[in-house]
Amino acid sequence: MPADTASGTTPRQLRRAVGAVALGNALEVYDFIIFGFMAVQIGNAFFPSQSAYASLMGSLATFAVGFIGRPLGAHWLGRHADRHGRKPALLLTMVLMGIGLAGVSLTPGYAQIGVAAPVIVVFARLLQGVAMGGEIGISTSYLIELAGEAERGRVTSMQATSQGISNVAATLIGVVISLSIGPEALGAWGWRVALGLGLLILPLTLVMRHSLPETHGPTMVVRHDHGKAGATELMSANSPLRAMILGAILIGAGTIGQYCTIYTATFAQATLHLSSTVGLAASLAGATGQLFGAIGGGWTCDRFGRKPAMVAPFVVGLFLPVPLFAWIIAAPGLTSLAFSTFAISLSTGLVYPAVYVTIAEALPKAQRAHRFAMVYALPVTVFGGSTQLLLTWLLHVTGTPMAVAWLRTAIVLISLLAMAQLRESHPSRQLRPAFA
Structure with missing residues (x-):
């Protein structure tokens, strides 16, 4: 070849x-x-x-x-x-x-x-x-x-x-x-x-x-794009500090959302009183939604820019949890739980390829691996181990399954506020006014 x-x-x-x-x-x-x-x-x-x-x-x-x-x-x-x-x-x-x-x-x-x-x-x-x-x-x-x-x-x-x-x-x-x-x-x-x-x-x-x-x-591969050296040092409209702080917020919110999906099997059994089989099937639907979202999210962030690829799915995602969980409560079962988990997970999965690229593009190459790893690891450590405890507590205190929908809506809203502070970092789209 x-x-x-x-x-x-x-x-x-x-x-x-x-x-x-x-x-x-x-x-x-x-x-x-x-x-x-x-x-x-x-x-x-x-x-x-x-x-x-x-x-x-x-x-x-x-x-x-x-x-x-x-x-x-x-x-x-x-x-x-x-x-x-x-x-x-x-x-x-x-x-x-x-x-x-x-x-x-x-x-x-x-x-x-x-x-x-x-x-x-x-x-x-x-x-x-x-x-x-x-x-x-x-x-x-x-x-x-x-x-x-x-x-x-x-x-x-x-x-x-x-x-x-x-x-x-x-x-x-x-x-x-x-x-x-x-x-x-x-x-x-x-x-x-x-x-x-x-x-x-x-x-x-x-x-x-x-x-x-x-x-x-010294043995690195240097990639070029249409004659422009774009591999050894990336250019971004976001400062490293801005990208790290906002990226940590977005990854923290994404971690909460992911562990809400993982909690689905427990939620189905403990709160909705459904079988473990239904809970596991709904968890599988959520994992499938995240997978499809990740595949589509990489393409959209190259085709339309980083910021539109982040914002658009979460604008839709902001209005999904409440009506979907109202359906789950009104008609608990495999259809309502699996479809709702899939839809919410799909909207989340579409977002995070653009988030990862936006953070990485803003970091200097000499410190990129260390800084990105810390930006990712700290929120995951804090929220990965605590989200399921938080969900259990919220369901107990409020006495309603809608608490999960409220939490999911809140993290999407927080994410949108963080995204609003990010600047477009796609090299060929940074001068465009839309979503800037």
């Missing part, structure tokens, strides 16, 4: 590089989702107690350790990527994730090795959090530096798309395994199979990432 003279890489090399980053990103997200899905079984294996509540709390506390590790990973791995290059940092995140994944899925239970079991699992979970904290900032920086000016949104959206694919896959695998082998086998070994599937993908990911071209350092 002839070289792509506009970029210095062939289309095949570009696809391979994007695939290597997306596959590793998907693996890390898959592990986090499966761990949450199997929390009861993991609690029984490593935190046995006469109280089912105590076992579950031990497992959820271990899950939370992964969030604590994210800022640590964002700081350490992000600085490593800025100093030594994106490729070695992307390899390091995979090694750490592999060690953590093996530690959780292969460690014998408390019944076999006693207190060493939960100690090993907590440490393994911390390593996974460190890896995840660095992965997002480094992979986003790498993708936007690899992409040409006209395709930054589509290429960078693969980060969000891979998360969506992983979310759908993890939900399906969890449901299939749990239904296929029964609760007893699931608690004995099934959860290990679900987690261990990620280990099968790890060697392929390491091989693919080892062949990545470098975008930061």
Whole structure:
């Protein structure tokens, strides 16, 4: 295949590089989702107690350790990527994730090795959090530096798309395994199979990432767009500080929205008194909506500009939660819950490829991986671990399922206010007055 003279890489090399980053990103997200899905079984294996509540709390506390590790990973791995290059940092995140994944899925239970079991699992979970904290900032920086000016949104959206694919896959695998082998086998070994599937993908990911071209350092690939050097340093109408502050607000709001979707299975059972099957099906619908949104969002932010791609879906999304949740309350069931979760998640998924690109375009290359990783990790740490508690409290205090709709509406409104302060950063559209 002839070289792509506009970029210095062939289309095949570009696809391979994007695939290597997306596959590793998907693996890390898959592990986090499966761990949450199997929390009861993991609690029984490593935190046995006469109280089912105590076992579950031990497992959820271990899950939370992964969030604590994210800022640590964002700081350490992000600085490593800025100093030594994106490729070695992307390899390091995979090694750490592999060690953590093996530690959780292969460690014998408390019944076999006693207190060493939960100690090993907590440490393994911390390593996974460190890896995840660095992965997002480094992979986003790498993708936007690899992409040409006209395709930054589509290429960078693969980060969000891979998360969506992983979310759908993890939900399906969890449901299939749990239904296929029964609760007893699931608690004995099934959860290990679900987690261990990620280990099968790890060697392929390491091989693919080892062949990545470098975008930061003396061996970097320099992409050009129509004769203009656009890869070594991006230009943006937003200052780094503006992009970081507003980006943190948007990512925090997006995290709350995502965990509202994850909470759907619990909401269906505890509040609407529907079956677990309905709740899981609705969660799957939400994950599918996020996936379709991520795919479409990358294209729209390249075609229409960053700001329209952010604002338009959320203007629609502002008017979705209240009527949709009113329908859910009036006619609780699979149709109303799955459709509503899909529609709201789709509107959210459309937004975030443009958010990621806007933040990354404003950051200087020498500090991009570290700064983006911190902007992403801190809001996710704060709201990822607290949103489901907040939802449970709101539903208890208000006594109405509409509390979820009010929270979703509030975060969309806050997001729109933050978006209003951002400037258009698409290089060919910064002078246009619309949405400026």
